[in-house]
Amino acid sequence: MKSYKLKWQNYNLKLGFPPLIMGILNVTPDSFSDGGLYANPEIAIDRAQEMVQQGANIIDIGGESTRPFADPVPENIEIQRVVPVISELSKKISVPISIDTSKANVAEEAIKAGASMINDISSLKDPKMAKVARQAEVPLILMHMQGTPQTMQIGPKYKNIIEEILNELKYSIEKAENAGIQREMIIADPGIGFGKTVEDNFNIIRNLSHFQTLDVPLLIGSSRKSFIRKTLEKHHPKFLENSDAIECGTQATVSVSALNGVHIVRVHNVYQTQITLTLLRAIQND
Numbered sequence: 290m291k292s293y294k295l296k297w298q299n300y301n302l303k304l305g306f307p308p309l310i311m312g313i314l315n316v317t318p319d320s321f322s323d324g325g326l327y328a329n330p331e332i333a334i335d336r337a338q339e340m341v342q343q344g345a346n347i348i349d350i351g352g353e354s355t356r357p358f359a360d361p362v363p364e365n366i367e368i369q370r371v372v373p374v375i376s377e378l379s380k381k382i383s384v385p386i387s388i389d390t391s392k393a394n395v396a397e398e399a400i401k402a403g404a405s406m407i408n409d410i411s412s413l414k415d416p417k418m419a420k421v422a423r424q425a426e427v428p429l430i431l432m433h434m435q436g437t438p439q440t441m442q443i444g445p446k447y448k449n450i451i452e453e454i455l456n457e458l459k460y461s462i463e464k465a466e467n468a469g470i471q472r473e474m475i476i477a478d479p480g481i482g483f484g485k486t487v488e489d490n491f492n493i494i495r496n497l498s499h500f501q502t503l504d505v506p507l508l509i510g511s512s513r514k515s516f517i518r519k520t521l522e523k524h525h526p527k528f529l530e531n532s533d534a535i536e537c538g539t540q541a542t543v544s545v546s547a548l549n550g551v552h553i554v555r556v557h558n559v560y561q562t563q564i565t566l567t568l569l570r571a572i573q574n575d
Contacts (some may be wrong), residue, residue, distance in 0.1 A: 291501060295473070298405055310345050310553075311345065312347070312559045313349055313351075314333060315351050337378050341383075344560075346553075347384055352368070368394070368398050371402075372402045385405045387405075391409055394417070397421045406430070407425075409429065410478075410483065412431040413468075419470060431462065432508075433478065435485070445486060447489065451499050459503065479493045485516075486516075494511070495549070497509070510554075511542040513535050513536070536558055536561055539558070
């Protein structure tokens with residue numbers, strides 16, 4: 290597994306094994322797992338601080354749900370949701386704050402408020418996004434998605450999913466570099482759950498080593514995705530009677546992803562993920 294160093298502003302992240310933990314903070318009313326829980330800025334800030342105490346290396350803040358069939362949110366509403374939280378939180382934590390958005394204006398306002406990374410699920414569909422990332426000199430996460438959140442789960446199909454995702458991520462990386470973004474500031478995400486079937490998602494996790502050829506750090510966001518629930522429904526439906534079942538499934542995907550070379554895991558439950566990665570490191574005698 291190749292390791293990387295990500296240096297910018299006052300941050301210096303070492304990306305290798307075990308992967309870093311990106312804690313998810315959705316300040317939305319309708320996200321699939323925690324919609325509405327952290328819509329109040331004070332509660333959101335407390336939750337982010339808790340995740341940092343539990344071991345989060347990055348906090349990823351989003352103001353628009355990207356669950357399947359979610360309606361788009363106007364950028365002014367997205368800004369109203371994220372900026373107050375980022376502005377206050379940036380004064381309270383020392384780890385980088387990532388803004389999860391596909392809108393350049395939202396990213397720009399979030400960076401002004403204190404965010405220091407951009408997590409763009411659309412991979413620069415907004416023509417202004419590359420300029421925002423370049424001028425701010427912040428890391429940029431580029432994700433693969435077939436379609437849009439509104440259409441991505443309507444019969445997704447691939448001839449060779451790994452090859453197709455690789456090619457599209459290569460294109461996105463080249464597009465970013467051509468726009469003046471340094472390769473050392475780019476992170477790739479194969480996009481678990483974004484225009485993929487249940488088997489597609491497992492195929493990606495099994496074959497994460499293939500994405501090492503991109504020569505950039507890899508991020509995986511499998512946390513609490515529907516393919517985990519659907520798999521349990523198919524094989525062990527009684528497990529879903531336990532509220533911890535989906536999180537247990539998440540940790541299985543985190544484990545395999547870590548062993549297959551991912552550099553960052555994006556999760557809801559930082560505490561459980563820290564336990565998983567601590568044990569993995571001990572098993573690997575690292």
